[in-house]
Amino acid sequence: MASSIGEMSDRARDVFRMVVESYLDSGLPVGSRTISRTSSLNLSPASIRNVMQDLEEVGLLAAPHTSAGRVPTESGLRLFVDGIMQVAEPRPEDRAAIEALIDRGGPIEEAISNATAALSGLSACAGIVLVPKEEPALKQLAFVPLSAHQAVAVVVGSDGSVENRVVDLPPGVTPATLGEAGNYVSARLAGLTLSEAQARLASEIRAGEAALDTAAQELVARGLALWSEDGARRPVLIVRGQANLLDDGAAADLDRVRQLLDELEGKEEIARLLDRARSGAAMKIFIGSENELFALSGSSVMAAPYRGSEGKVVGVVGVIGPTRLNYARVVPMVDFTAKALSRLMA
Structure with missing residues (x-):
């Protein structure tokens, strides 16, 4: 056979x-x-x-x-x-429910969250969405000394957000250097995204236009890099409807459900899995141990990318549930939701 x-x-x-x-x-x-x-x-x-x-x-x-x-x-x-599976268009009632929650005229963040809730309710799974990582724009970067070897980098974003990072000081840094570095960022890099600020700093250093001594240049570079690295570690992931996983059939398999709920707490790992769906043009389906993250609970993930105004993939929406899913119904729902979000963001 x-x-x-x-x-x-x-x-x-x-x-x-x-x-x-x-x-x-x-x-x-x-x-x-x-x-x-x-x-x-x-x-x-x-x-x-x-x-x-x-x-x-x-x-x-x-x-x-x-x-x-x-x-x-x-x-x-x-x-x-x-x-073998025959995939058709979503049922009219499913389409209507998804569109009703997404097209409410509110902020895009609310529409994205509503899309996750809609998928969760219709599929009886946990709905998931990986939200676009918005790169913050700089307004100010100030350095407050902690000791001879460390300072707190106080980062103010153009949206008014304030975040603090502890940064190791390079050799040769004085209190005057801390002020010089902060003034340079406010004067030369304000209004730029993080990647743009890093690129301009590197360009001005190469061209000898940075107007900073070596210690101040390295301090600014460290501050920008630390902010970038910390932000990349915190993907914006929304999970809705974990309670749906505790259905009538869960009693016979509580260990698997408990394991899945534990896995859903590891949002960084789920975000990395969903990042794999960002690279494709269409739906990705991971079944059971095909992905290491959900191998123990024997769960399936269906995820589809959605696009922004320039047609570029900006996020991923999908569901997580037991491998015993109505794939023929859920797959088109996820695909339809991704396309609805793409239309909303175009």
Whole structure:
């Protein structure tokens, strides 16, 4: 028995599809009698049982515990999603619910949060969205001495935000150097984004136009780099609807659900996973152990990128839930939500 759709017989493909669809619908192992009774295959339970045995031998189905029924393996789910599943447009009621929450006329941040809530409610999963990382613009950068070796860099953004960082002082820094460095940023770099400020500093140093001594140049560079590095470590990730994961079927698998809820607390790791979806032009589906983060809980992630005004990918929206998902319904919902956000931000 072949393990790819193209090499499977029609009979094997039909039985495999029915097992997967029945399992995704009920969450229960599927037996040959169930397939025989509910399908139009005109095959006896014995014939169906033989096909299911073949599918188990090539790793597409598995028999949990002592059950006579079969469930799809992660490999089987991947084969089903990639080669058999019929994906249609979202249902009209799903589209209406998503659009109603997104198109409320409020700030874009509210629309993004609402999109996550809509996906969570409709899919009975946890909704997730990776928000565009807005690069702050500088207004002021002041240095307050802590000791002979450290100072606090007080960063004021053009939006009025104030953040503090502790920076190690390079050799040769005096109190006058701290003031000189802060004055330079306010006079020459104010209004620029972080990357623009770093580029201008480097350019003026190369051209000898920085009007700063070596110690002050290094101090400004360290302050800008520290702000950049700290900001990059804090992705803006919104997770909604974790309670949806505690559904009626969760009682039989509380350890898996508890593990998934723990994993959802690791937002930096989830953001890194979603960053992989930013690089693609379309939906990405991660099933179970295909991604290391959710290998223990056996969860699936569906994520689609959305775009800003210049057509550039700026974020990712999706859902996280058990591998037993209605992929055919949820995939188009995620895709539709990503496109709706793209239209809103265009």
